[in-house]
Amino acid sequence: VDLARQRLAGSGKSEVILSRLLLQKIAEKLEQKEQIILLQNRRGFSTTVQCAHCGEVSMCPNCNISLSYHRQGNTMRCHYCNFAQKVPDKCSACNKVSMIHRGVGTQQVQEFLQTQFKNARIVRMDQDTTRRKYAHDKILTDFGDQKYDILLGTQMIAKGLDFEKVTLVGVISADTGLFLPDFRATERTFQLLTQVAGRAGRKNGQGEVVVQTMVPQHPCVQFSRTHDYFRFVKLEMAERRALEYPPAGRLVLLHFIDENENRALQAARKFAFLLTEKKVPFKIVGPAPAALSKLKNMYRFHLVVKSDKRLDPGAQNVRKTIKSCLQEFTGDGSELSRVTIKIDIDPVMIL
Ligand SMILES: [Zn+2]
Ligand SMILES: [Zn+2]
Structure with missing residues (x-):
């Protein structure tokens, strides 16, 4: 789902958490008593600045990683090479005045979901809810026993799960991971997206995956759609080689x-x-x-x-x-x- 376009369509709220398409799908699955997994990628340690109009993220010209927002002095800074610049008034790509600072945690998503689906049983799995011993296993077992309708969590839920009743997997923001200020951010996001795509409805092939992003044209998003591992690696390697990042x-x-x-x-x-x-x-x-x-x-x-x-x-x-x-x-x-x-x-x- 192209979130940028959704936003333009006038959704009232400035920060769209769940697109209309995803909300509609969730409602459908709840109606049919099927289960849903929602993934909120690793919460941004630092905040990136993204254009609400076209999805452009300010990157470091030297290091090709996203710049981190610093409230002090209203600047963006690269935490590899220390390159810094003021937060621009206008987007450098589309020239619109619509720069936003991103960063939505799982808790906020849960609160939002609960207001939308009052009767849905939602369980959250992140660092806060799995601190106690065995909490992790208990959440998964309970979800497997269908004590919950929606499992919401960070990428810790992406691996090795196989629930028969799950027919919808939603990735709330692919961009959170994509623009994490780390040179492996795209690779990790690609892995996550392809993993998730293999997750929904493995048993009966009825599963659906909805990935929300503001940059649907990003190669990482495009190649993960078609599971095009080779083209992704080729492109990624060329970029790594240019900047001498591993494995180059x-x-x-x-x-x-x-x-x-x-x-x-x-x-x-x-x-x-x-x-x-x-x-x-x-x-x-x-x-x-x-x-x-x-x-x-x-x-x-x-x-x-x-x-x-x-x-x-x-x-x-x-x-x-x-x-x-x-x-x-x-x-x-x-x-x-x-x-x-x-x-x-x-x-x-x-x-
Ligand atoms: Zn823009
Ligand atoms: Zn840099």
């Missing part, structure tokens, strides 16, 4: 964590300087505040080191260099040397 290049992520914001930043800067001094063929990106820039009262900055796999296939060179920088860094006994450094080679996610 190797990535090392260095975290600098401290209770003092400036100290964490200075440490990251100093480390970047030590690395450049080694005159090795690495690209050093940053330092920049991490997407989760403050966690448990600790400030987090990171440096991204990109190295060419052809020159350093086993990563010995990059490991050795970082290790020697680390020794220099911690060895001088200065105030900065006490900043916590974490090293992540080929990180699964950069947040």
Whole structure:
């Protein structure tokens, strides 16, 4: 479903959570006593800025990841390379004045659903509702026993579920995952969408899948529709190669964590300087505040080191260099040397 067009059609509310098509399908399935799974992709850690008119998302010109919104100074910032710009008044693609900040959690979706379907039995599965031991299993068992009509959850419900009575799977916003500020965002979303498509009504083939997005033309959305794995990989690899992202290049992520914001930043800067001094063929990106820039009262900055796999296939060179920088860094006994450094080679996610 093209949410951008739905919005233009005048839906009253500025933020469309569920399209008319999806609402109608849900009503149908409830009527027929069939079950529904609704997926709200991982809640955005950070907020992206998206045009409500055409779906355009502001991306970093250097890193090809979405820029994160910062209320302070009304700016958008790249958390790989620290590129920053003001939130534009007008969309750069369509020139309309309709920039919105996105980020809807599962709880909000549940509340909205309950107002729409007063008698529906809705169960929510996310980090908040599965904190207790076995809570996860209980929700799934109860849903399997048809104690609920609608299972609403994050992507933790996408894997390995096989419910006979589920005939509708809805993805509330493919964009949440698609524009997560991480270079693997498209790959993950593609996996999720193809997985979900295989989920609905496996047994009888009567299942339907509704994917809501504001960018229906995005290759990730298009290729997942047709399960075109090969064309997706080909396109994705070309983009990764251009920016030396894995698997084309190797990535090392260095975290600098401290209770003092400036100290964490200075440490990251100093480390970047030590690395450049080694005159090795690495690209050093940053330092920049991490997407989760403050966690448990600790400030987090990171440096991204990109190295060419052809020159350093086993990563010995990059490991050795970082290790020697680390020794220099911690060895001088200065105030900065006490900043916590974490090293992540080929990180699964950069947040
Ligand atoms: Zn636009
Ligand atoms: Zn960047």
